[in-house]
Amino acid sequence: MKHKNSNRGVSFLIFQLIAIxxxxxxxxxxxxxxxxxVGTDGTVTAEHYLELLLKxxxxxxxxxxxxxxxxxxxxxxxxxxLIGAFVLYRYRFxxxxxxxxxxxxxxxxxxxxxxxxxxxxxxxFQLFNHLAGVILxxxxxxxxxxxxxxxxxxxxxxxVEAAQVDGAGDILIFGKVVLPLIKEGVxxxxxxxxxxxxxxxxxxxxxxxxxxxxxxxxxxxxxxxxSIEALSAxxxxxxxxxxxxxxxxxxxxxxxxxxxxxxx
Amino acid sequence: MKGRKRFGRKQHxxxxxxxxxxxxxxxxxxxxxxxxxxxIFVSLxxxxxxxxxxxxxxxxxxxxxxxxxxxxxxxMVPTLLVISMGLAFVAEAGLKQKxxxxxxxxxxxxxxxxxxxxxxxxxxNSLFDSLWIQSDKVFWILFVIYIWKNYGYCMLIxxxxxxxxxxxxxxxxxxxxxxKARILFRIMLPQMKTFISFCIVMEIVAVFKLFREGYLLCGxxxxxxVYFIQNFINNSLYAMSFExxxxxxxxxxxxxxxxxxxxxxxxxxxxSYEA
Numbered sequence: 330m331k332h333k334n335s336n337r338g339v340s341f342l343i344f345q346l347i348a349i350x351x352x353x354x355x356x357x358x359x360x361x362x363x364x365x366x367v368g369t370d371g372t373v374t375a376e377h378y379l380e381l382l383l384k385x386x387x388x389x390x391x392x393x394x395x396x397x398x399x400x401x402x403x404x405x406x407x408x409x410x411l412i413g414a415f416v417l418y419r420y421r422f423x424x425x426x427x428x429x430x431x432x433x434x435x436x437x438x439x440x441x442x443x444x445x446x447x448x449x450x451x452x453x454f455q456l457f458n459h460l461a462g463v464i465l466x467x468x469x470x471x472x473x474x475x476x477x478x479x480x481x482x483x484x485x486x487x488x489v490e491a492a493q494v495d496g497a498g499d500i501l502i503f504g505k506v507v508l509p510l511i512k513e514g515v516x517x518x519x520x521x522x523x524x525x526x527x528x529x530x531x532x533x534x535x536x537x538x539x540x541x542x543x544x545x546x547x548x549x550x551x552x553x554x555x556s557i558e559a560l561s562a563x564x565x566x567x568x569x570x571x572x573x574x575x576x577x578x579x580x581x582x583x584x585x586x587x588x589x590x591x592x593x
Numbered sequence: 594m595k596g597r598k599r600f601g602r603k604q605h606x607x608x609x610x611x612x613x614x615x616x617x618x619x620x621x622x623x624x625x626x627x628x629x630x631x632x633i634f635v636s637l638x639x640x641x642x643x644x645x646x647x648x649x650x651x652x653x654x655x656x657x658x659x660x661x662x663x664x665x666x667x668x669m670v671p672t673l674l675v676i677s678m679g680l681a682f683v684a685e686a687g688l689k690q691k692x693x694x695x696x697x698x699x700x701x702x703x704x705x706x707x708x709x710x711x712x713x714x715x716x717x718n719s720l721f722d723s724l725w726i727q728s729d730k731v732f733w734i735l736f737v738i739y740i741w742k743n744y745g746y747c748m749l750i751x752x753x754x755x756x757x758x759x760x761x762x763x764x765x766x767x768x769x770x771x772x773k774a775r776i777l778f779r780i781m782l783p784q785m786k787t788f789i790s791f792c793i794v795m796e797i798v799a800v801f802k803l804f805r806e807g808y809l810l811c812g813x814x815x816x817x818x819v820y821f822i823q824n825f826i827n828n829s830l831y832a833m834s835f836e837x838x839x840x841x842x843x844x845x846x847x848x849x850x851x852x853x854x855x856x857x858x859x860x861x862x863x864x865s866y867e868a
């Protein structure tokens with residue numbers, strides 16, 4: 330044991346310190362958000378929450394918008410990713426390699442870059458100032474397809490073959506063999522997707538002009554009546570769902586994230 | 594008879610699956626591939642002032658935005674890579690020795706990654722003087738936010754890379770008497786190549802995402818030190834200059850395709866799909 334310690338050196342210590350610092354910063358940040366929302370003058374009060382929830386009807390509208398956008402994108406993304414990945418997993422066709430390469434390229438491209446051509450399309454389709462203009466492009470992102478395909482490739486071929494010999498068609502194979510085995514992938518995708526869509530900034534900001542359609546992620550400058558403390562309460566309520574989701578799925582995330590890497 | 598029925602079911606399933614598969618691929622074509630070609634078309638159309646690309650390159654705002662974005666990438670990406678790499682090695686060592694600290698905190702490093710940008714901007718706004726936020730020092734605030742937000746995600750990716758190295762390879766090197774530095778640089782890092790490339794690409798994507806904090810913090814008219822490509826995009830959008838936007842999109846897509854291809858070409862060629 331002693332031998333090991335002496336071997337570790339300074340760099341080891343520094344990074345251990347950075348790790349502690351990172352956790353500490355996160356803890357302080359979260360405590361600060363909580364502290365701001367329950368009263369900054371030393372007394373704990375729920376007053377700001379009441380002010381926010383009772384006297385700020387905009388907050389409810391923005392929250393509902395966020396909720397609607399995130400859930401619709403999640404549902405669409407899961408459907409698109411499951412179908413797309415399953416087809417690439419089961420069928421090889423002319424150009425399927427090229428298609429996969431294209432999907433990876435799209436997935437790795439910064440979204441803001443792809444958003445520009447999309448804005449032209451959205452303009453053409455007259456989807457400006459319409460929630461569909463925000464939701465539809467997000468549903469068809471290639472990230473989900475590529476991620477789930479990574480998980481499907483790990484399924485032992487024998488289990489698919491066995492189902493095939495038993496006469497199962499593709500739909501049965503998908504439901505009974507593939508889907509249960511990629512559960513971790515689906516959960517990882519759902520969490521990463523919700524984290525991203527709960528935090529949409531560029532798209533609503535560029536596509537929506539009517540502030541009644543805004544999600545919470547961009548609307549914090551759009552309140553007319555609230556105090557800073559009420560806004561802090563709003564921040565905490567906004568943060569809560571995503572933190573809860575994170576803790577519910579955290580056991581899947583460690584593996585899930587290293588599986589987002591497309592590898593040989 | 595039974596055999597034929599089975600065969601029929603399979604064919605039937607295949608048809609349904611292929612029909613369903615049209616949805617994602619049509620969607621991706623409509624919202625990603627077609628717009629790219631369309632913007633090439635728009636950008637090449639004749640413009641009153643001359644060639645759109647030439648106008649774009651001459652624009653001072655565009656030059657400033659490109660320069661700032663590039664400098665930010667050069668400053669932030671390697672810093673984040675080194676930090677998360679070091680953390681990944683320390684975490685791996687800690688987990689191997691069944692350290693309670695590492696097994697309980699590993700996933701908590703991801704929390705900053707999930708905090709919405711508006712909350713971060715709100716907290717920074719209430720902590721710092723608005724004069725400070727309007728000055729060029731705001732770059733350093735964004736720098737810290739960038740590192741804090743992304744180190745956990747990158748660490749987990751690189752940790753996956755370390756775990757992906759076959760133990761036998763490391764054992765063999767140790768038996769051969771290779772030193773620590775030699776093992777790190779000659780064996781571990783090359784074996785993690787795919788993970789490191791992916792991490793670098795993701796970090797560049799994260800620089801672009803940093804605009805969210807930047808915009809929510811500084812608004813439409815930030816200090817010129819943090820005037821990024823996205824600010825330029827926003828301003829062009831307000832001006833409704835679609836030729837400019839298309840030309841910009843084409844330039845950026847070409848630049849990023851080259852970067853991604855250089856870092857990641859073996860995977861893009863579809864070798865991973867064959868395996």
